[in-house]
Amino acid sequence: DGGITQSPKYLFRKEGQNVTLSCEQNLNHDAMYWYRQDPGQGLRLIYYSQIVNDFQKGDIAEGYSVSREKKESFPLTVTSAQKNPTAFYLCASTLHGTEAFFGQGTRLTVV
């Protein structure tokens, strides 16, 4: 079955560490996205990518980095520069801006 897979489901980070969240899709979608979800804030766009080897900053890119070396993969790194990383992270993909498919999310907690 086609879909979008995020891993891990839960992730714990120590202060000062970088962590990488995985997102893989087998839908052959061109565009991929990372969103951060905090209570009452909705879905805020971190980064998005329309094609391989290209990506654009969203509204809250500071403290995050991404890469898009393969069409099916769009990993997100939460760097130590992100001062408040505890949140629920969602990855999504679309085909030409149509229906977005979301992964099941990764819940990141700073310990």
Added chain:
Amino acid sequence: QQPVQSPQAVILREGEDAVINCSSSKALYSVHWYRQKHGEAPVFLMILLKGGEQKGHDKISASFNEKKQQSSLYLTASQLSYSGTYFCGTDPQGGSEKLVFGKGTKLTVNP
């Protein structure tokens, strides 16, 4: 650049109707609507394209007024399964694949 949703929360009894609004300060080219249940990924409901069309799915329909830069989601004869948080998503750059979401409207349907 986030679209603005209203109201923030709605509580209904089963069988009642609700309207959720989504507006933008920028021109709208398309509007997406999604529903997210607690702890789950958002699920696509419908997409409306420029042209003022109205779409429907079962007892959930939506309209898109590009002149007023707003869209409305109509839930008729609500069912318990309609409970969740509803998000509208827009492309603020028109024709790009950037997708930004509002803060959401929490809908609770009680028996």
